[in-house]
Structure formats: structure tokens, C-alpha cells
Amino acid sequence: MRAATVLRLSTFWCTIAMLFPSPSSAAPTRETELKAAYIFKFASFVQWPTDAFARALDPFRFCVAGDVDVQKVLGRLAAGQQIGGHPALVENVDDHSEQALARCHILYAAPAGERLQVLLKATERPPVLTVTNTGEGLRRSVIRFVRRGANIRFVVNRQLAEAKRLSISSKMLAVAVEGYE
Amino acid sequence: MISLFRARIDSGLLSRRWITSALAVLLILASALVALQSERESYSARERQLSVQASILAGSVAGSLAFDDPATTREYLSVLRLNKDIKAAAVFDGEGVLVAGFAVAGGPLPRRVQLHPPELTGDYLTAVEPVQQGELQLGRVYLRTAIEPWMVRAGRYLSMALVIVLAALVIFILGAAHAAAVEANRRLQEETRARERAEAELRQAQKMEALGQLTGGVAHDFNNLIMAATSGLDLLERTTDPTRREKLRLGIRDALERGSKVTQQLLDFSRRNPLKTELVDVCDRLRSLRDLLDRALQDGLAIEYQFAATAWPVEIDPAQFDVAILNLVVNARDAMPDGGTICIHVENSSNGLDGQDCVNVSVADEGCGMPPAAIERAFEPFFTTKPVGKGSGLGLSQVYGFATASKGTVSITSVEGRSTAVTIRLPRARPDTKWTA
Numbered sequence: 269m270r271a272a273t274v275l276r277l278s279t280f281w282c283t284i285a286m287l288f289p290s291p292s293s294a295a296p297t298r299e300t301e302l303k304a305a306y307i308f309k310f311a312s313f314v315q316w317p318t319d320a321f322a323r324a325l326d327p328f329r330f331c332v333a334g335d336v337d338v339q340k341v342l343g344r345l346a347a348g349q350q351i352g353g354h355p356a357l358v359e360n361v362d363d364h365s366e367q368a369l370a371r372c373h374i375l376y377a378a379p380a381g382e383r384l385q386v387l388l389k390a391t392e393r394p395p396v397l398t399v400t401n402t403g404e405g406l407r408r409s410v411i412r413f414v415r416r417g418a419n420i421r422f423v424v425n426r427q428l429a430e431a432k433r434l435s436i437s438s439k440m441l442a443v444a445v446e447g448y449e
Numbered sequence: 450m451i452s453l454f455r456a457r458i459d460s461g462l463l464s465r466r467w468i469t470s471a472l473a474v475l476l477i478l479a480s481a482l483v484a485l486q487s488e489r490e491s492y493s494a495r496e497r498q499l500s501v502q503a504s505i506l507a508g509s510v511a512g513s514l515a516f517d518d519p520a521t522t523r524e525y526l527s528v529l530r531l532n533k534d535i536k537a538a539a540v541f542d543g544e545g546v547l548v549a550g551f552a553v554a555g556g557p558l559p560r561r562v563q564l565h566p567p568e569l570t571g572d573y574l575t576a577v578e579p580v581q582q583g584e585l586q587l588g589r590v591y592l593r594t595a596i597e598p599w600m601v602r603a604g605r606y607l608s609m610a611l612v613i614v615l616a617a618l619v620i621f622i623l624g625a626a627h628a629a630a631v632e633a634n635r636r637l638q639e640e641t642r643a644r645e646r647a648e649a650e651l652r653q654a655q656k657m658e659a660l661g662q663l664t665g666g667v668a669h670d671f672n673n674l675i676m677a678a679t680s681g682l683d684l685l686e687r688t689t690d691p692t693r694r695e696k697l698r699l700g701i702r703d704a705l706e707r708g709s710k711v712t713q714q715l716l717d718f719s720r721r722n723p724l725k726t727e728l729v730d731v732c733d734r735l736r737s738l739r740d741l742l743d744r745a746l747q748d749g750l751a752i753e754y755q756f757a758a759t760a761w762p763v764e765i766d767p768a769q770f771d772v773a774i775l776n777l778v779v780n781a782r783d784a785m786p787d788g789g790t791i792c793i794h795v796e797n798s799s800n801g802l803d804g805q806d807c808v809n810v811s812v813a814d815e816g817c818g819m820p821p822a823a824i825e826r827a828f829e830p831f832f833t834t835k836p837v838g839k840g841s842g843l844g845l846s847q848v849y850g851f852a853t854a855s856k857g858t859v860s861i862t863s864v865e866g867r868s869t870a871v872t873i874r875l876p877r878a879r880p881d882t883k884w885t886a
Contacts (some may be wrong), residue, residue, distance in 0.1 A: 302517075309515045312583035350584050419517060439512030439582070443521055 304341035313440035327357035335378035370394040399406040421445045468625025473617035480613040503578040523549040537593035573831040631762035677704040749788025756795035763875040776844035777812040784816025806877035813870035819863040
């Protein structure tokens with residue numbers, strides 16, 4: 269082929285590429301870093317019931333929906349780590365089934381509105397520590413991130429945690445903030 | 450086991466200087482060891498305490514450190530300030546950056562810390578513990594406490610040492626005192642033994658002396674009598690004058706009789722001669738002796754008889770009784786050269802001889818009395834305080850022999866210069882004995 273053909277082909281592929289938005293290649297924001305770090309840390313301050321793990325070597329599942337950035341950072345933090353003796357695993361659950369969702373230990377649901385309600389409904393009964401960014405809607409999550417000035421804090425729904433048989437350490441509760449529940 | 454121990458103490462085991470010194474030194478060493486041990490224990494207790502305090506701090510700040518809440522971290526640290534023992538405390542995050550802290554003594558907070566168990570630097574004990582939650586490493590805490598300044602500790606140990614040294618001193622002194630006591634006791638025992646030996650020797654010497662006197666006296670008297678008889682016999686062989694011959698014959702017989710009397714008296718003293726005893730009422734007997742006794746007296750002397758009509762019967766040899774009374778009256782007479790009264794006193798007594806019934810016969814005078822040395826030797830044969838020719842020294846020994854042979858006693862009571870009384874105690878005859886006179 270001649271140069272002209274190469275040029276035409278590369279243009280074609282570039283156009284194609286522009287049609288599909290690629291993931292952001294910018295550095296993760298501080299907020300992303302903090303949230304990911306906190307989600308990872310929550311795992312050490314909470315105790316799951318014994319039936320949350322079928323076998324002793326079953327992985328600890330961090331499930332992320334609707335936030336690829338957080339998922340990436342979390343993936344980096346969790347690489348090679350263990351939570352209570354279980355190997356840490358980070359999964360994307362954007363298009364997973366309900367059964368798959370029920371197997372999560374921590375679910376970070378970034379979207380809002382309908383999608384959020386669906387996610388929360390799927391994880392209402394099983395002992396999944398749900399983490400969201402909003403308190404709107406019918407269903408609630410156990411932990412909700414809030415902004416306090418330049419910092420990220422979180423609100424804990426203790427009754428919900430108790431109903432899900434999740435035991436949250438008082439050390440974590442001490443730094444949780446009050447919020448509308 | 451204990452008696453063995455006691456025996457060793459009594460034998461002066463503790464008196465040996467080196468044993469008490471060793472005990473004292475041992476006491477000091479033991480207390481030094483105890484002090485060292487207590488020092489070590491107190492130090493490790495402080496280490497443990499610091500470790501625990503650091504762990505508690507680490508646990509408290511885990512949450513605030515994990516979720517970037519320095520305000521809460523500072524709150525927990527400020528609680529530690531209340532504890533006066535804690536001189537510095539700090540919390541570092543996962544990157545080793547100081548989050549919050551304070552230091553009241555011992556210098557500023559360190560910039561970076563390495564994990565280490567409690568260790569001593571100067572006057573302060575420091576520790577660095579990790580802050581972790583599960584497998585999460587969140588940071589480090591740093592704690593610094595003060596240990597007792599060495600001067601305070603030294604003061605405390607010095608005062609304890611003083612007490613110990615005093616105690617050791619007391620042991621030492623007690624040991625020395627005990628040693629001295631044991632030594633004194635030993636010396637006392639030695640002296641007592643020496644004195645007893647000396648007394649025994651003295652008694653032996655006295656016995657030998659008395660024996661010597663006796664044999665000498667006896668030999669001397671017999672010698673005289675034998676010589677008198679021999680010379681009489683010589684003269685008798687050489688003369689034919691009947692008057693002279695009769696005189697000489699009587700003289701020889703007299704010498705022989707006197708010899709016999711001395712023999713009799715000696716035999717009485719040695720109690721070899723069995724007495725011819727009868728039941729006698731001493732009052733009756735004394736009444737019959739009256740005339741004989743009066744004849745023994747001289748001008749200016751009188752005898753006073755003090756007794757009831759009868760006395761309890763006693764089993765004695767009446768002849769020997771007469772001789773004894775006569776001897777006593779003669780002694781009483783010789784004690785009163787310027788006249789006086791001799792008192793013969795008889796009484797029944799219920800607790801004279803070992804609580805038995807007895808009859809006491811005493812002859813008392815108001816004469817010159819007897820010194821204790823004379824009283825002690827009065828009954829010895831041939832012992833006499835009378836001038837030469839005036840006494841044979843056998844009178845009281847006959848009395849002694851008579852009293853002893855009659856199963857009684859004789860004793861002398863005398864006040865020097867005032868009076869003398871000799872008392873013969875004779876046991877009452879048993880009721881079943883028959884009267885013979």
C-alpha cells in the first residue's frame with residue numbers, strides 16, 4: 269500500500285476511536301483517592317457475619333458500580349492485600365446480576381436515582397456494606413460520604429448496619445459525623 | 450533437731466567472732482540482693498506499664514488516624530497530658546509524618562520514629578508502637594515517661610541501707626554480748642569447781658587433823674596411864690612396906706580404871722558399844738540425879754529444874770544418860786566461873802525429830818557463850834576450849850554419842866558472851882515397849 273492508503277486508514281481508525289469515549293487518562297482527584305482509601309479501610313473496621321464467607325479462603329469482595337476512577341485506585345490499594353485472612357478482590361458490578369451483587373462484602377454505588385435504588389434493593393437483605401454519596405430516595409445505604417470543607421467524612425446508619433448483622437467498630441463510629449437519616 | 454541447735458548455741462557457737470561477722474555480712478549482702486531485685490522488678494513494671502499505655506493510645510487513635518481526623522487524635526492525646534508520668538506523646542501517620550503530639554520534658558518530639566520496645570535513654574523511658582487495625586498499618590505512636598531520678602532512688606536505698614546496717618550492727622553486738630556471757634559463765638563454773646575442790650580438800654584436811662588429834666590424844670592418855678601403872682608396878686616390886694604396897698596397888702588399879710573409862714568413852718563416841726536400854730522417864734531420872742549434880746557445883750551456882758511431873762517415856766541407857774547430864778552440867782559450871790544459874794529444862798515436843806514426838810532435855814547456862822568456830826567442833830573428841838588440865842575434850846563427844854545411839858539428836862545454841870544451851874532430843878518410845886524400870 270502507498271502512503272495515501274496508510275493515511276486514509278489511520279484517519280479512519282482515529283475517527284472510530286473518537287466515537288468511543290476512552291476512560292479519562294487524567295490523574296485521580298484527591299476526592300477519588302480519599303474515597304477509595306476509606307472504602308478500603310472500612311473493611312478493617314467492620315465485622316461481617318460468619319455466613320458472609322462460604323469458605324475460609326473465599327475472597328473479600330470490593331464491588332464498585334458507576335465509578336471507574338475509584339475502582340482503579342481501590343484496585344491498586346487492594347492488590348496483594350488481605351482482609352481478615354481473606355484475599356482482597358475488586359470487581360466492577362455495573363452489569364451484574366442480583367445474585368452476584370449479594371455476594372459482595374462492600375458495595376460502592378456511585379450513581380444516583382433509579383440505578384441506585386435498584387442496586388440498594390438487590391443488596392438490602394444480605395450483609396453487604398453499602399456505601400453511597402447521597403441520602404435521597406426510598407432506600408438507604410449503611411455509609412454515606414459527605415463533604416466537610418476540604419475533607420471527606422461519612423455518616424453511618426447504625427440501625428441498618430445492625431439489621432444487616434454488620435458490626436461496626438466504635439473507633440470508626442467515633443469519627444463518623446452526624447447527618448440526616 | 451531444735452535441741453541440737455540449742456546445744457550448739459549454748460556451747461558458744463554464736464560466740465565465735467567470725468560467725469557473727471559472717472552473719473552480719475550475709476545480712477548486708479542479702480539486703481543488697483533484695484534491693485537489686487526490687488529495682489529490676491520496678492523497672493520492668495514500668496516498662497510493661499509504658500507498653501500498655503502505648504497500646505491503649507494506639508487503639509484509641511486508630512479510627513481518627515485512618516479517616517484523617519487530627520482533631521480527634523489531638524483530643525485523645527490531650528487526655529494523656531493529665532497523666533503526670535507521661536512527659537511526651539505523639540502520633541505519626543502511615544508515611545511517618547507527625548499528626549499531633551506534645552512534649553513537656555526531656556526534649557522535643559522526634560521527627561521520625563522507628564518501632565522499638567520500651568528502652569531507656571537518659572532519665573526517660575520511651576516506646577514506639579504501631580497503630581494497626583486488622584492487617585491495616587495506619588501509623589505509629591510515640592510515648593515518653595520519666596523514671597525516678599537516680600538521686601531519689603539513691604536516697605531511698607540509702608535510708609534502707611542505713612536500717613540494714615543498723616540491724617547488722619545489732620546482730621554483731623548481740624553476738625559479742627552472748628560471747629561475753631558464755632565466757633563469764635564458763636569462768637564462773639571454773640571458779641565454782643575450783644572452790645568446791647578447795648573445800649573438799651579443806652574438809653579432808655580437817656578430818657585428818659581431827660583424826661590426828663584423836664589418835665594423838667588417845668595415845669598420849671594411854672601412854673600416861675600405862676606409864677603410871679608401870680612405875681607403880683616397879684615400885685611395888687621393890688618395896689615390902691605393906692602400907693606403901695597398898696597405896697601403890699590402889700594407884701595402879703586407879704590408872705587402869707581410868708584407862709578403861711577413856712576406852713569406854715571412845716567406844717561410846719564410835720557407837721560400837723551397844724547401850725543397855727530401858728524405858729525411862731527423864732524427869733524421874735533427873736530427880737534422882739539431883740544430889741549428884743548438886744555435889745558437882747561450887748559456891749555461887751544453882752540449878753533450876755524446869756519440868757512437869759512426867760515426860761513421855763524414852764528408850765535410853767540410864768547410866769549413859771546420867772553421864773551425859775553430868776558432863777553438860779560440868780561444862781555449864783566451867784562457863785560461869787563467877788557463879789550463876791544453870792537451867793535444866795524438859796519438855797515434850799510433837800515436831801522435834803522429823804515431825805515425830807520427842808522429849809527435849811536442855812541444859813543452859815548464862816556463861817561466856819561459844820564462838821561459831823567452837824560450836825562447829827564442839828562434839829569432836831579431844832576438842833576443848835578449857836585450859837590444859839581442866840578438860841579432856843571428851844565430855845561433849847560422849848553426849849553426842851549417847852544422843853545418836855538413842856536415835857536422837859543434840860544441838861548447841863549459843864550467844865557469845867551471854868548464854869549457851871545444849872539440847873538433847875530423844876524420840877518418844879513406841880507405846881508397845883514394855884517398862885522395865
